[in-house]
Amino acid sequence: MAETRDIAALLRAQTPLILIDTPDEARVVDLFRHLLDKVLRPLYRWSITDGLRRLDIDLDEDRPAPDVGSTLRAIREARLAGTYVLFDLHPYLNYAVTQRNLREIVQREDCPEHTLVLVGHRMELPPELDRLAVRVPLRLPDAQALSRIVAEEIKRYPGAHGGRRVEVEPETVSAIVRNLEGLDASEARQIVRQLIHGDGVLDGNDLPALARLKFNLLNRSGHLHFEYDTGQFSDVAGLERLKRWVRRRRAIVLSPEPPPGLDPPRGVLLLGVQGCGKSLAAKAIAGGFGLPLLRLDFGTLYNKYHGETEANLRAALASAEQLAPCVLWIDEIEKGLASSGDSDGGVSRRVLGYFLTWMAERKKAVILVATANAVRELPPELLRKGRFDEIFFVDLPSAPVRQDIFRLHLAQRELESDAFDLAALAVASDGFSGAEIEQAIVSGLYAAHAEGTALDQALLLDELREARPLSVLMAEQVQALRDWALPRTVPAD
Secondary structure: OHHHHHHHHHHHOOOOEEEEEOOOHHHHHHHHHHOOOOOOOOEEEEEOOOEEEEOOOOOOOOOOOOOHHHHHHHHHHOOOOOEEEEOOOHHHOOOHHHHHHHHHHHOOOOOOOOEEEEEEOOOOOOHHHHOOOEEEEOOOOOHHHHHHHHHHHHHHHHHHOOOOOOEEOHHHHHHHHHHOOOOOHHHHHHHHHHHHHHHOEEOOOHHHHHHHHHHHHHOOOOOEEEEOOOOOHHHOOOOHHHHHHHHHHHHHHHOOOOOOOOOOOOEEEEEEOOOOOHHHHHHHHHHHHOOOEEEEOHHHOOOOOOOHHHHHHHHHHHHHHHOOOEEEEEOOOHHHHOOOOOOOOOHHHHHHHHHHHHHHHOOOOEEEEEEEOOHHHOOHHHHOOOOOOEEEEEOOOOHHHHHHHHHHHHHHOOOOHHHOOHHHHHHHOOOOOHHHHHHHHHHHHHHHHHHOOOOOHHHHHHHHHHOOOHHHHOHHHHHHHHHHHOOOOEEOO
């Protein structure tokens, strides 16, 4: 592995201080054990509980007390140069005595050319030590390493369950390995164990659970929300062009090795009239691709302290990339990226700049689905070709689509659509959005319950006649949006 070669080169060069940023201590120990035949030096491990212990040979020797001071003094007094892997040291780094001992060892003042390896997660060194350290980030396990972890856990299962073997679907194992990317070895092993020990089976039913477990592990920023209920296009009326866009890309998105020249889809921007199903379409896109759906709320990113908003955005997008492949949904994106000049100290400009850079340079399969109502508030940089694969306009539903909407919502409430004249209802609901049609059915049900009867055609027509849809209440704004979008964007239906 490349990281093994890198660390071996540092040890041969007698680098005095190496910092490895990882919570996976077992992996570090295993890595250094593999280096023993390449770098012939004594190898020690230290922790506050076990003290200093030699790893390369079993040697019965006096060991210093496990406290930091005794350990560092013993290292300084050792006459043979060695490699010392030190865990748990970060709580003591701010003490002057610890810093002095470390500096004298690293600067090799009256001691051999030891190499100290400090291991910790997000460890910060004092400035005097930081300039002397070489940082080595451990790469996350690749597909081969993840496959090995899954195989090990499958093999281990019978020993704890009376010899019962794991029932395995080979194609599911391949999908599990792909979805474990972005995790370190210990996190991947933890999830695989949960999937196996849940029911002793690895099949397609484990993939949604894997997505949730991975999200809970990686969403450390707290700015992403996992949408447990994604939709299906069978539950969405109309939007035929959008459905076709998903169908044409599904095989590429789910393929472990996309054909040369075809990158994962970048995503779509859904413009439209309020209540016409943009949010439902975003959920259905995730369901159509068979991917987990993450929602980013820009309102939670903004912070009054300088730089915190941008840091929050970076953390959220980094978490989304670790969870790839996935669909990232940003609802009402204009509220987070609308230009506000310098009235906010330039925060909006910096957020927009970073977001555009991420959109252009991301390599992971994070498919962005953004929805917007007030398109005129969006910055032009976001709308240029290449930011999104396509900009779809979700218009008020046509008469045939309104019939399908009535059919879907009546069926959801266990009402027989054959008992209604859907064509007449479609005519009566001209100018209604999908949400307004649903609300008319709900109001009709309330009226029927109050009268002690069942919902029928007459009651539903009464509700439609009494309602005033948004296309009437805000006629000028709705028409202005349609006039702007229809010649400039692709109709979703």
